[in-house]
Amino acid sequence: MAQYIVRRLAQAVVLLFLLSILFFALVNLAPGGPLAGYGQIRRMPPEQVAALKRQLGLDKPLPFQYLVWLVGNDWMKVDVDGDGLGDSLGTRQGILRGDFGNSFRSRKPVVDELNIRLPNTLYLMAVTMLVALGIAIPIGVISAIKQYSPFDIAVTTFAFAGQALPEFWLGLILILIFYVWLKNPLTGDPLLPVGGIYTIGTPFSIADRIAHLILPVAAGSLGWLAWYSRFLRSSMLDVMNQDYLRTARAKGLSQRAVMFKHGLRNALIPLVTLLALDLPYLFSGAVFIEMLFSWPGMGLFYYQAALQRDYPVLMAILIIGGISIVLSNLLADVLYAYLDPRIRYS
């Protein structure tokens, strides 16, 4: 197993290296070049643009620029004043040491900007996932046990509808219902808030935090809820046809013990794997939810960066996205082998 993980990690490193080349090429070969989003570039005289390019090292050949992006330039002389001559050692450390450069927009280090936003996204993702699973697991199991009952038919129909609802539209409709139409009977304010993580300018309150979570979580979790309940239903149905369940029943165990102790535990194995695989998508799905509900997280940050072509930010989030996908794939495989002793990797 350890050997397998090491081999997979080595493959992951190669894969991420390829992805980094791809992203770098994409940004640098894009029409308009890597400076397309750099503030006033369109109104600068050409000499000034050329000097800026020398300052940023964009006059060097692309493979060299890629190397600098990867490992930094603190080991070589760089042209600080843009006159074409090397002056002093560079300050960039390269993405391998966690330096993604400065945002074009705020001129602050991308890493600092990400550090503010990442916890907000993780917070939203975690609650969304807990809500989705907390509802999907019981309804998935019950609808499998009572296959073709009215409850099962209702759940299956709901799952189909839930998967066909685009989250951005669901978000708009929820805003209409709970912000525009329904009012708090005591104060006459909108029933639920629709912007940010908490009400700005008020002291910390759990109730306020929860109120701000309800709509984004509802809009973000419905699709996952539908998907997981459907998945768990079919996984549970598969397990229910297995011989070991028949054995458990033949031993004289109660229906409850058979279903929950033997059935559900086995049916959850593929779900755990699926969860690991889905984590990165939760992260990118956050773009819509964070944009609709002005949630100050990575998704909103990426959206704003794309609008302004803030390449250092875009590259950083793409690389993080790539890493999270590669690692979650590995995690899924390892978890699967760990949870299901019948599976052995060689």
Add this chain to the structure above:
Amino acid sequence: MAFSQESKTATIAIQSFEGATTSQLIWKRFRRHPGAMAGSVVLIGLILAVLLAPLSPYDPEKSNTNERFQTPSWQHPMGTDALGRDLLTRVLYGGRISITVGLMVVAITLSLGVTMGAVAGYAGGMADSILMRITDAALSLPSLLVLILLSAILREVEIPFFQRNSVLTIALVIGLLSWMTFARLVRATFLTLRELDFVTASRCLGASPFQIVVSHILPNAIGPIIVECTLELGYAIIEESGLSFLGFGIQPPTPSWGNLLSNAQENFIRYPWLAIFPGLMIFLTIISVNYIGDGLRDAFDPYKVLQKAGEL
């Protein structure tokens, strides 16, 4: 009891195979799926409505400032937008764009994915490892984020044939990021099928690899491919709407369901119909397509239908 059940299954099998071609059988099973039938009816209705859009008395793009923000009425069943354009007309024209993008994405992913999967699965060896590594790499792209980046770049440049996020550009960008499921699916089917005797037989009879793949293996892999096509159509329409909703997809004044929703954001609090109807169309299309896909999956898999009907 077990005995009678077995014989019942056997009778059903005989009954349903007697004197019917495969496609008749598939159609028969498809018809048994109420969701799939309802989905087909709704989807056909939607496509007809979208095709008949030019019959509308209103222009989809010309503004009419006297009629801004009209509530839904007999004249304007879905109301009018900020520029006084009839929303129903725009939704129908938008549907043409959204469905066209969806179909183009299916065509692109199908041709790319099937080619890659067929070569990898049939040739095996070196070609297989290279193609599958490419597939793995493509699968580890954070696709929505890359989609946003690509369309944000393409939105601001002039390339011949790809003007400012036209239907073709968006379809290509989405297609380039979603052919992998097809490639894997086709490869897996080919790996199994190429070992079967009828393939060996036709190879002995001197058929070229191309002939074998096209006339012997592909027809046997058609079921899962068709099912995947319908699912892909749904994904593509959702992706196009999402992209246009963010403002990176199809650019106004050309309407698409996504950019209608995107434009609605400014005014939907006071004029909710602007947000309700375009989204409803996306929802109806996707749910119909998903039900059709489900019905097709069952129809191509006779065992599952019998199981569902409680006959096995």
